[in-house]
Amino acid sequence: MTQWQIIVAGLVTLGLYTYLWKDNPIYRTIEHAFVGFYTAYAVAMVYHNQVKPAVLNDLIRDGEAIVLIPLILGAMIYLRYLPQLSWVSRYPMSFWLGYGAGFVISYQIQPLIQQIRASFIPINSVNSFLIVVGILTTLMYFFFTWTVKDPVTHYGSKIGRYFIIVALGATFGNTVIFRVGLLMGRMQFLLFDLLRIGN
Amino acid sequence: MRKQGPMIICTLAGLILIFSRYFQVGRDLGMLTTWDRWFMLSSGMAIGVGAINLTILHAKNVMRRTQYWQSSVILLVCMYGYMALAIHQTTGAGIPLWIFQSFMVTANSTLFSMVVFFIFSAAFRAFRIRSREAALLGLVAIITMFGVAPIGDALIPGWSGLKDWLLDVPNMAGFRGIQIGAYLGAFATAIRILLGLERAHMGGGGR
Numbered sequence: 001m002t003q004w005q006i007i008v009a010g011l012v013t014l015g016l017y018t019y020l021w022k023d024n025p026i027y028r029t030i031e032h033a034f035v036g037f038y039t040a041y042a043v044a045m046v047y048h049n050q051v052k053p054a055v056l057n058d059l060i061r062d063g064e065a066i067v068l069i070p071l072i073l074g075a076m077i078y079l080r081y082l083p084q085l086s087w088v089s090r091y092p093m094s095f096w097l098g099y100g101a102g103f104v105i106s107y108q109i110q111p112l113i114q115q116i117r118a119s120f121i122p123i124n125s126v127n128s129f130l131i132v133v134g135i136l137t138t139l140m141y142f143f144f145t146w147t148v149k150d151p152v153t154h155y156g157s158k159i160g161r162y163f164i165i166v167a168l169g170a171t172f173g174n175t176v177i178f179r180v181g182l183l184m185g186r187m188q189f190l191l192f193d194l195l196r197i198g199n
Numbered sequence: 200m201r202k203q204g205p206m207i208i209c210t211l212a213g214l215i216l217i218f219s220r221y222f223q224v225g226r227d228l229g230m231l232t233t234w235d236r237w238f239m240l241s242s243g244m245a246i247g248v249g250a251i252n253l254t255i256l257h258a259k260n261v262m263r264r265t266q267y268w269q270s271s272v273i274l275l276v277c278m279y280g281y282m283a284l285a286i287h288q289t290t291g292a293g294i295p296l297w298i299f300q301s302f303m304v305t306a307n308s309t310l311f312s313m314v315v316f317f318i319f320s321a322a323f324r325a326f327r328i329r330s331r332e333a334a335l336l337g338l339v340a341i342i343t344m345f346g347v348a349p350i351g352d353a354l355i356p357g358w359s360g361l362k363d364w365l366l367d368v369p370n371m372a373g374f375r376g377i378q379i380g381a382y383l384g385a386f387a388t389a390i391r392i393l394l395g396l397e398r399a400h401m402g403g404g405g406r
Contacts, residue, residue: 001300003212004301006301008301008302008305009301012301012305012306013309016310016313017309020201020316026204028267028270029273029304031270032274032308033302034280034302034303035216035253035274036253036273036275036276036278036281037277037278037281037299037302037303039250039278039280040279040280041281041295042249042251043247043250043282043286043400044282044285044290044295046243046244047286048285048289050244051243054240057260066233066240067258068256069237070236070237070241071240074241074242074243074245076242077245078247078248080252081251085293088206090201091200092241092242093400094400095212095238095241096213096238096242097212098208098210098213098214098393099213099216099238100206100213100389101209101213101388101389101390101392101393102213102214102216102389103216103239104386105217105386105393106216106217106220106221107220107384112242112382112383115378115379119379120209123259127203127364129365130369130372131371131375134368134369134371135370135372135375138375138377139378139380141376142376142377142380143216149271159375161211162332162335163369163376164377165332165336165339165373166335166365166370167303167373168336169336169337169340169372170340170365170366170398171372172266172339173342173343173344173347174347175318175390176315176319176344177343179311179314179322180315181222182308182311182315183312183313185308185312186312186349188309189305194214
């Protein structure tokens with residue numbers, strides 16, 4: 001980064017941290033600018049990576065008229081802003097949803113089977129026993145189809161809850177550590193790059 | 200036309216993908232690649248809906264002079280200014296790249312890092328030992344945090360081993376159960392969508 005970029009980045013960092021004191025105009029300004037920039041960035045990325053090549057290369061240069069179908073389908077979503085024609089926006093939405101459903105059935109079978117296969121392990125240690133019991137009882141916890149009254153599933157789901165809590169606790173711990181890492185990164189930037197202290 | 204048409208499109212979109220994938224239907228025509236590309240292109244175009252919704256919301260704020268309407272002006276100026284520059288040039292060079300590197304990346308990581316303060320305050324409230332479940336959650340989180348950070352092993356040798364065991368055995372068992380449950384739920388929902396039993400997406404598009 002250039003010197004000016006470092007100064008801007010430093011001001012942005014300090015400005016956002018002012019929120020830790022309380023909500024203030026500096027924080028709101030940077031936050032709103034951030035949302036605006038990122039939205040524009042996403043639009044520009046789609047334009048340069050998807051729309052422009054499809055129109056300039058495929059449609060105009062190569063004469064592939066079929067590319068008009070997804071372009072028109074995508075454009076149909078904007079008819080939701082016209083009350084008389086808003087129903088047309090159901091077409092692209094349905095296409096995306098149908099594609100998503102097909103994608104799940106086509107591509108997500110493999111990871112599911114991998115997970116199930118990995119669960120069939122020989123029970124020859126305390127750890128492998130705990131893994132098998134943990135998986136089975138966690139699945140029992142997610143059994144909502146009808147009310148379960150048999151003692152195995154009833155108590156199994158209670159044990160499963162503890163395995164889920166362990167998983168969530170570990171996720172929470174990892175999340176906190178990741179965020180602390182980011183915080184340290186910002187502090188290092190402020191000290192080493194902006195203020196040039198200690199490096 | 201208004202309801203049957205979209206439902207037919209929905210089922211066809213899914214079935215074509217499934218048949219292309221499993222039975223290689225239309226392989227010579229590059230059906231799978233075409234279908235993927237159509238999805239990417241059409242869904243990518245929907246990004247503008249977000250920009251339009253933001254514009255409507257913040258333009259209303261400005262016109263009605265609601266509280267903090269000045270922030271809405273800043274958002275609109277930044278959004279359309281950056282959009283004009285990035286579409287005219289590219290996002291990978293010039294002023295758009297300068298803003299991306301100095302402002303957007305910085306603000307992104309700073310906002311993420313700020314969450315840690317709120318997580319700590321939330322954790323303090325959540326982990327006050329009211330029940331066995333809360334105690335277990337807090338204990339596992341503490342073991343994981345101290346296990347990942349070097350201070351854990353420095354204070355108590357072997358601490359990271361405990362963390363590794365927790366992650367490799369009970370955590371993995373719990374997560375695998377959650378994942379298998381999530382996959383099964385996703386399949387059930389996908390089948391309901393393809394059969395036309397799930398129609399929530401048809402609700403918001405007109406009368």
